[in-house]
Amino acid sequence: MHTVLTSPLELATHPVMLDTVEQLLGPDILLYNVVYIVKEPGSAAHVAWHQDLTYWGFDNDLQVSAWLALSPATTDSGAMMMIPGSHTGGRLVHSVGTGGPNVLDNDQYVSGVDDSEAVQCPLAPGEASFHHGWTLHASRPNTSSDRRIGLNIQYLHPSMRQTLHDQDTAMLVRGTDDHGNFGDDIPATGNLEPLAMVRRAEQGALIKGSYVTALESN
Numbered sequence: 001m002h003t004v005l006t007s008p009l010e011l012a013t014h015p016v017m018l019d020t021v022e023q024l025l026g027p028d029i030l031l032y033n034v035v036y037i038v039k040e041p042g043s044a045a046h047v048a049w050h051q052d053l054t055y056w057g058f059d060n061d062l063q064v065s066a067w068l069a070l071s072p073a074t075t076d077s078g079a080m081m082m083i084p085g086s087h088t089g090g091r092l093v094h095s096v097g098t099g100g101p102n103v104l105d106n107d108q109y110v111s112g113v114d115d116s117e118a119v120q121c122p123l124a125p126g127e128a129s130f131h132h133g134w135t136l137h138a139s140r141p142n143t144s145s146d147r148r149i150g151l152n153i154q155y156l157h158p159s160m161r162q163t164l165h166d167q168d169t170a171m172l173v174r175g176t177d178d179h180g181n182f183g184d185d186i187p188a189t190g191n192l193e194p195l196a197m198v199r200r201a202e203q204g205a206l207i208k209g210s211y212v213t214a215l216e217s218n
């Protein structure tokens with residue numbers, strides 16, 4: 001979204017966000033991806049237990065995911081839940097096919113997660129949580145009367161390398177990139193400009209295909 005709309009770009013590069021990410025990744029930061037995750041009121045959509053890094057094809061785990069609340073994320077509206085300490089266990093096997101309305105693109109999930117160990121992460125609009133790519137997380141359906149809107153923002157250390165193809169892109173948002181492992185994303189200069197939309201569609205198709213490959217190699 002940061003290549004086709006200006007407001008997610010501004011939010012993902014806001015100094016308060018980057019100062020927090022710097023504490024986790026160090027001074028050199030790439031912005032990898034920004035996506036809205038919306039759950040409509042009363043919809044059955046849920047997010048199954050998963051780890052972000054499992055299917056992105058990276059050679060390392062110097063990454064952090066931010067989730068910025070743009071509306072109230074409460075227990076009723078389906079705030080994220082996380083399993084404390086799960087980031088220390090490395091990559092877990094993901095299956096495909098929950099049989100339900102799983103918001104995740106490939107309907108992937110980790111089976112056997114004990115919900116009673118989960119910690120709810122409610123957020124007021126403007127608050128954000130940060131989790132590592134091995135952290136097991138999920139969310140339940142939105143039973144409130146309001147939309148639950150989050151902005152998911154992915155940051156990487158520049159030494160991360162894509163192993164599934166050689167055309168991945170990112171944007172240097174702080175510090176320096178001494179590695180050159182990614183092509184350059186072009187920041188949005190307007191909203192939904194046709195050329196930016198074409199570039200996003202092409203990159204999206206490439207990435208979606210490679211996620212499936214990564215899941216299949218479980």
Ligand SMILES: O=C(O)CCC(=O)C(=O)O
Nearest residue numbers: 037047067080139150152
């Ligand atoms: O929005 C959600 O409920 C889940 C978000 C998520 O999976 C993520 O931020 O990695």
